[in-house]
Amino acid sequence: xTGTKTATKRAEVVVTxxxxxxxxxxxxxxxxxxxxxxxxxxxxxxxxxxxxYPTALxxxxxxxxxxDHLASRLLPQTDHxxxxxxxxxxxxxxxxxxxPDEWSDYDLGVVTASSAGGFEFGQRELQALWSKGGRxxxxxxxxxxxxxxxxxxxxxxxSMRGPCGVVVSDHAGGLDAVAQARRxxxxxxxxxxxxxxxxxxxCSWGWVAQLASQRLxxxxxxxxxxxxxxxxxxxxxxxxxxxxxxxxRERGARPYxxxxxxxxxxxxxxxxxxxxxxxxxxxxxxxxxxxxxxADVDVVFADAAGVRELDAAEAAxxxxxxxxxxxxxxxxxxxxxxxxxxxxxxxVACALLAIRDGIVPPTTGTDPMPEYGLDLVVGEARRRxxxxxxxxxxxxxxxxxxxIVREEV
Amino acid sequence: MAQLTIxxxxxxxxEAAGDVQDIDLDGDVMDLEFEAIGYDSLALLEAGSxxxxxxxxxxxxxxxxxxxxxxxxxxxxxxxxxxxxxA
Numbered sequence: 048x049t050g051t052k053t054a055t056k057r058a059e060v061v062v063t064x065x066x067x068x069x070x071x072x073x074x075x076x077x078x079x080x081x082x083x084x085x086x087x088x089x090x091x092x093x094x095x096x097x098x099x100y101p102t103a104l105x106x107x108x109x110x111x112x113x114x115d116h117l118a119s120r121l122l123p124q125t126d127h128x129x130x131x132x133x134x135x136x137x138x139x140x141x142x143x144x145x146x147p148d149e150w151s152d153y154d155l156g157v158v159t160a161s162s163a164g165g166f167e168f169g170q171r172e173l174q175a176l177w178s179k180g181g182r183x184x185x186x187x188x189x190x191x192x193x194x195x196x197x198x199x200x201x202x203x204x205x206s207m208r209g210p211c212g213v214v215v216s217d218h219a220g221g222l223d224a225v226a227q228a229r230r231x232x233x234x235x236x237x238x239x240x241x242x243x244x245x246x247x248x249x250c251s252w253g254w255v256a257q258l259a260s261q262r263l264x265x266x267x268x269x270x271x272x273x274x275x276x277x278x279x280x281x282x283x284x285x286x287x288x289x290x291x292x293x294x295x296r297e298r299g300a301r302p303y304x305x306x307x308x309x310x311x312x313x314x315x316x317x318x319x320x321x322x323x324x325x326x327x328x329x330x331x332x333x334x335x336x337x338x339x340x341x342a343d344v345d346v347v348f349a350d351a352a353g354v355r356e357l358d359a360a361e362a363a364x365x366x367x368x369x370x371x372x373x374x375x376x377x378x379x380x381x382x383x384x385x386x387x388x389x390x391x392x393x394x395v396a397c398a399l400l401a402i403r404d405g406i407v408p409p410t411t412g413t414d415p416m417p418e419y420g421l422d423l424v425v426g427e428a429r430r431r432x433x434x435x436x437x438x439x440x441x442x443x444x445x446x447x448x449x450x451i452v453r454e455e456v
Numbered sequence: 457m458a459q460l461t462i463x464x465x466x467x468x469x470x471e472a473a474g475d476v477q478d479i480d481l482d483g484d485v486m487d488l489e490f491e492a493i494g495y496d497s498l499a500l501l502e503a504g505s506x507x508x509x510x511x512x513x514x515x516x517x518x519x520x521x522x523x524x525x526x527x528x529x530x531x532x533x534x535x536x537x538x539x540x541x542x543a
Contacts, residue, residue: 119474120494123502182509186502 060229061302061455063295064143064288065396066135068245070106070281070383074138079400082408083428087382089268089279094127094167094249102263105249106281106384124187125200126165128282132197132245133204135286139241140205143288144300147205156209156237157202158228159286160220160244160388161194163253168192170252201241209237217442218350219311220244221284221391222450226309228289240289243392247282260443262354268385270351270378271358271415271423278353281380284389285396292455303399307435307453308337314445326350326364326447330437333449334368339435341369344451346407346424348394348438351378353385361439362419371420375429378410391440391448398436398452405432459534460507462486465526468506473499486527497521500529507533513540 065075070088072078081088089106097103113122113130121133136157140147147155169192175183190196195213202211210231214224221244228242248257257263257280264277295302310332312325334341347369350361365376379397380386386393401407407429415423434454441447466481475481476494485493490500497520504520507513513536523529 118477119470120476121474123472123474124498182505186498186505189498 058233059292059305060232060289061292061295061305062287062399062452063290063300063302064139064141064145065303065399066137066139066142066286067393067396068108068111068131068135068283069393070108070283073108073110075142075396075400082379082382082397083406085382085409085411085427087411089281089382089384092249095251097251097254100254101258101265102254102279104264104267104279106279106283106386107249108283123185124191126168126191126196128167128245128247129165129191129197129200131247131283132159133200135245135284136201136205136241139286139288145239145288147207150239152206152208154209154238155205155207156228156231156240157198157207157211158214158224158231158240158242159198159201160214160216160224160246160392161197162215162217162220162246162387163248163256164194165192165196166248166253166256167250170250173252197245207241210240215388216446216448218385218387218390219440219442219446219448220388221393221395222309222438222440222448223311225287225289225306225392225395225450226311226448229306229309232289232291238290238294241286242289243284243286243395244388244390245284245286246386246388248387249280249282262352264353267412268353268381269413270349270353270381270410271362271419271421272413273416275353275355275358279384281384281386282389283383283393284386285392287392287395302455304402304452305455306450308333308335308339308451309449310336311446311448314447324360324364325445326361326439326441326449327367329447329449330364330368330439333437333451337451337453339451341374343435344369344374344437345431345433346398346401346436347374347376348398348436349376349378350439350441351380351410352441357441359419361441362421366420372422374422375407375424375431376421377407377424379408381411381413391438391450394438394440395450395452398438401433401436402452402454406430407433459537460511460530462526462530465503465530468503469495469499472502472506487525489524490526511537513537
């Protein structure tokens with residue numbers, strides 16, 4: 048967030064459509080109803096036999112039948128998470144009242160977040176390679192595994208040929224992708240951007256890769272709890288439709304809110320102990336970008352790693368900006384698990400729905416340590432007006448992002 | 457060795473790359489271009505490797521990508537099958 052401020056006011060960028068596929072709800076309305084009611088979607092892994100692994104819990108999207116949503120031609124060439132992504136994108140565009148064929152191809156762009164690409168597809172093809180030989184590997188492996196595959200497939204499906212890209216920054220990716228989409232709209236390189244992330248690697252190969260982080264919980268996801276033991280991974284995520292506020296209003300769109308501020312930082316090197324961790328700086332940058340003060344923030348959607356030292360660092364950053372118990376904090380991802388590239392995009396969707404309905408959804412299944420000084424919304428959802436929400440997300444090994452969404456007035 | 461028929465090819469294309477939407481693959485597609493039917497080069501590569509596996513033959517990549525229509529592909533594949541029989 049460098050550069051001088053120009054005299055011309057930069058275009059406001061609003062969110063005009065949402066699509067959600069989450070472990071506690073297929074589609075925005077199911078997800079939001081479950082989330083407000085504190086109903087979670089974490090359970091024993093169903094996509095493969097995980098009983099022999101240290102972690103056998105996951106948040107899996109319920110009731111998803113690809114054939115109900117996608118043409119047969121797409122099925123042999125798509126990983127499970129790409130199928131989820133294509134359907135989520137369809138829903139986001141429909142929610143925005145956008146029919147892409149009525150727009151110029153080059154006015155529509157796609158920026159998604161990704162973590163590992165199509166892992167389950169890749170696993171199947173690698174198994175074919177070593178057990179049967181190269182002739183048995185699908186030609187579609189050439190792109191189905193690839194990080195940028197969701198952006199590419201969405202772009203092809205809807206002829207969205209404006210600026211397209213992919214951001215790979217672990218859990219922070221959902222925010223970083225939305226920030227990049229906002230830049231494209233502000234630059235005028237695209238009239239409409241589809242952005243966010245849908246992810247998932249609930250397969251044995253993906254599992255082993257995730258276990259290597261040592262951050263997966265054997266027994267449940269309890270961020271900020273004294274017994275926090277890591278997180279539970281999940282699949283799904285959200286896509287958002289972003290447009291400049293004026294033209295969106297002119298075409299009759301009804302924005303959920305606007306992307307008001309963003310900041311992104313790296314933590315200091317491990318030997319840079321005299322420098323503060325980067326999360327607080329990311330929050331400060333986002334507040335500055337939005338032109339607001341901490342007092343304007345009605346709720347914080349936490350990253351909630353579920354790992355003791357990471358929870359402590361996040362609580363410290365929130366406390367340093369807002370004061371002890373200075374702002375309601377919530378982490379509804381206790382109901383979904385952490386969704387990697389899909390995580391933060393789903394949090395932004397959740398924040399926009401909180402603004403729409405004046406409800407802060409709860410953090411479930413956790414008993415926050417008083418030492419953290421957080422006003423964590425536990426038990427039941429809290430009804431209160433939400434005009435401004437701050438969403439935090441951290442990637443593995445120290446990249447931090449903060450994004451602010453505000454009510455559109 | 458048995459020759460590859462248009463019905464074999466239809467089945468292989470469906471298995472390899474899914475069914476197409478706007479065109480009836482069971483109709484008269486012999487001389488339609490693959491692109492018009494809805495199968496791109498990757499779909500054909502995937503179909504080609506399935507033909508190779510089913511018949512124990514090797515097809516040059518060029519043979520697959522240069523075949524514009526089902527008739528082209530069947531002719532080229534059946535030549536390879538006939539050579540394999542003669543050998």
